[in-house]
Amino acid sequence: MSQQTSSQEIQSLDREHHIHPFSNTGALKQQGTRVIEKAEGVYLWDGDGNKIIDGMAGLWCVNLGYGRQELVDAAATQMQQLPYYNTFFKTTHAPAAKLAKAIAEVTPGDLNHIFFAGSGSEAVDTIIRLVRQYWCIEKKPYRNIIISRENAYHGSTLAGASLGGMGGMHKQGAPGVPGIEHIRQPYWYGEAGDMSEEEFGIACAQALEDKILEVGPDNVAAFIGEPIQGAGGVIVPPANYWQEIQKICRKYDILLAADEVICGFGRTGNWFGSDTLDIQPDIMSMAKGLSSGYLPISAVAIGDRIANALINHDDDFNHGFTYSGHPAAAAVALENIRIMKEENIVEYVANDIGPYFQKKLRDTLADHPLVGHIEGVGLVAGIALMKDKTNKTPFGDDVDVGMICRDHCFANNLIMRAVGSRMVLSPPLIISHAEVDEICEKAKLCFDKTLESVAE
Numbered sequence: 035m036s037q038q039t040s041s042q043e044i045q046s047l048d049r050e051h052h053i054h055p056f057s058n059t060g061a062l063k064q065q066g067t068r069v070i071e072k073a074e075g076v077y078l079w080d081g082d083g084n085k086i087i088d089g090m091a092g093l094w095c096v097n098l099g100y101g102r103q104e105l106v107d108a109a110a111t112q113m114q115q116l117p118y119y120n121t122f123f124k125t126t127h128a129p130a131a132k133l134a135k136a137i138a139e140v141t142p143g144d145l146n147h148i149f150f151a152g153s154g155s156e157a158v159d160t161i162i163r164l165v166r167q168y169w170c171i172e173k174k175p176y177r178n179i180i181i182s183r184e185n186a187y188h189g190s191t192l193a194g195a196s197l198g199g200m201g202g203m204h205k206q207g208a209p210g211v212p213g214i215e216h217i218r219q220p221y222w223y224g225e226a227g228d229m230s231e232e233e234f235g236i237a238c239a240q241a242l243e244d245k246i247l248e249v250g251p252d253n254v255a256a257f258i259g260e261p262i263q264g265a266g267g268v269i270v271p272p273a274n275y276w277q278e279i280q281k282i283c284r285k286y287d288i289l290l291a292a293d294e295v296i297c298g299f300g301r302t303g304n305w306f307g308s309d310t311l312d313i314q315p316d317i318m319s320m321a322k323g324l325s326s327g328y329l330p331i332s333a334v335a336i337g338d339r340i341a342n343a344l345i346n347h348d349d350d351f352n353h354g355f356t357y358s359g360h361p362a363a364a365a366v367a368l369e370n371i372r373i374m375k376e377e378n379i380v381e382y383v384a385n386d387i388g389p390y391f392q393k394k395l396r397d398t399l400a401d402h403p404l405v406g407h408i409e410g411v412g413l414v415a416g417i418a419l420m421k422d423k424t425n426k427t428p429f430g431d432d433v434d435v436g437m438i439c440r441d442h443c444f445a446n447n448l449i450m451r452a453v454g455s456r457m458v459l460s461p462p463l464i465i466s467h468a469e470v471d472e473i474c475e476k477a478k479l480c481f482d483k484t485l486e487s488v489a490e
């Protein structure tokens with residue numbers, strides 16, 4: 035069978051039987067899917083033999099890049115010795131115990147107690163259940179409201195979708211989980227009007243205090259946020275925002291949860307986005323970069339305040355998953371952290387490739403007629419495409435500029451994601467200078483083509 039035929043075969047099986055996540059099912063069946071066959075470093079190869087540069091590290095997760103034999107070996111070795119055992123019923127195993135310690139060593143502050151799950155969504159669900167259980171233990175069960183933000187992404191389970199601030203998700207599978215409130219997002223370029231970044235940072239944090247007062251301070255369990263919003267389009271908040279948020283949380287004794295599923299494991303030039311943005315969370319979720327996406331695993335890091343409540347409360351926490359602490363996934367995550375340390379990946383992002391990427395993006399793209407604004411830290415960036423950048427006029431609903439641009443990227447073998455009219459990049463952390471140059475040059479070419487398409 036030729037490669038071409040086998041790829042067509044796969045497309046046909048897929049069309050017949052596979053329902054894809056976050057996709058227009060009918061349209062996808064008509065158009066067909068692109069088959070990805072193999073990958074190495076920052077590159078993917080499709081069934082037609084195209085070599086594609088992956089500006090998204092898969093789905094914000096393949097931080098060490100593709101083809102790391104050490105991660106493959108860690109999984110194989112563990113699967114031969116103990117492919118599965120649970121961590122319920124008073125049992126544990128080496129990969130889970132060692133990984134818990136390894137995570138505790140890299141998380142900030144007193145986040146030294148680790149609960150495992152299988153995905154970012156499950157980690158977020160765990161946070162919801164755990165902070166509510168914390169307040170029950172504290173004999174304040176009425177403290178059960180969790181405040182999140184519009185355009186936040188916290189996963190796709192019922193609880194994750196309810197907690198996130200994506201309108202399109204709220205409409206489907208409703209009603210969502212009760213006891214969740216949303217406030218405005220700190221998107222300065224898009225929503226601040228004439229306010230300075232500082233004024234806007236205060237206004238967005240004030241929205242938290244207003245919401246707390248509206249629902250009653252005694253009814254609020256926690257506030258949750260991504261340090262930098264990822265799936266919302268890479269929104270970097272004003273510099274004072276998180277300090278103001280934390281003051282308000284402390285004032286009303288509200289727990290602070292950081293969702294580090296995208297920001298964690300080096301993406302922003304520190305182990306966690308909370309380090310970069312000077313956030314001291316009581317609890318944090320992580321997934322994706324924890325195992326560089328090689329196997330599914332997530333974790334919740336819990337600080338002393340919540341952990342001690344669990345420890346001193348003489349009853350079960352009735353929560354967990356079959357795959358909590360899965361040995362093979364944990365072994366891969368452990369090896370992933372070891373490699374990150376050995377190869378100084380966090381330092382490379384902080385001092386070398388991160389600054390290089392941010393500067394190269396701006397040098398190559400900031401003057402482009404479509405580019406209104408570029409924001410980002412380390413190896414994550416969002417680019418706002420505007421109809422008229424001088425007058426800050428966005429494209430109307432009739433032109434899906436992000437989708438047009440994404441299609442040009444696809445056709446030119448660059449993976450860059452579109453979030454509305456924002457283009458986002460989040461490449462593997464091991465990317466080289468030359469590969470960053472390639473992404474930026476391809477992006478410029480695709481922006482030129484997008485400009486031509488929207489003019490037509």
Ligand code: PXG
Pocket residue numbers: 093153154155156158187188189190194260264265293294295296321322
């Ligand atoms: N929290 C955050 C901050 C995330 O980014 C999740 C939770 C949920 O993780 P799981 O593993 O359950 O998917 C995420 C996931 C996109 C995209 O298109 C982003 C995510 C997932 C799928 C698509 O940008 N982020």
